[in-house]
Amino acid sequence: MAADYNAMKVSSGMKPAALIKKRKAEVIFERETTVVFTGRYPRLKVWCAECATEAEMVTVFEAAKLARVSIFTIHGRADGGELHHQTTSSGVRMVCVNSL
Numbered sequence: 001m002a003a004d005y006n007a008m009k010v011s012s013g014m015k016p017a018a019l020i021k022k023r024k025a026e027v028i029f030e031r032e033t034t035v036v037f038t039g040r041y042p043r044l045k046v047w048c049a050e051c052a053t054e055a056e057m058v059t060v061f062e063a064a065k066l067a068r069v070s071i072f073t074i075h076g077r078a079d080g081g082e083l084h085h086q087t088t089s090s091g092v093r094m095v096c097v098n099s100l
């Protein structure tokens with residue numbers, strides 16, 4: 001057997017099929033999801049008591065983006081009464097754009 005194998009190896013450079021070991025490899029592809037914020041956020045047009053008119057309300061995140069400050073600054077200014085704000089029934093704080 002060994003002699004046959006050597007003979008074939010020398011003559012053709014290929015291994016006999018019986019000596020070829022098959023191996024399975026599992027390749028796992030991991031995918032990432034990239035979320036791109038395009039600048040479209042929920043905006044509500046509701047009555048603002050402080051403005052005494054219907055005003056556009058944006059999320060704290062968008063308010064921070066519009067005012068070019070952090071969301072912590074927006075929350076602080078809203079808590080301090082500087083910004084007009086309301087909380088939706090789902091608990092999302094919306095900030096009046098007029099008060100930014």
Ligand SMILES: [Zn+2]
Nearest residue numbers: 048051084096
């Ligand atoms: Zn307002």
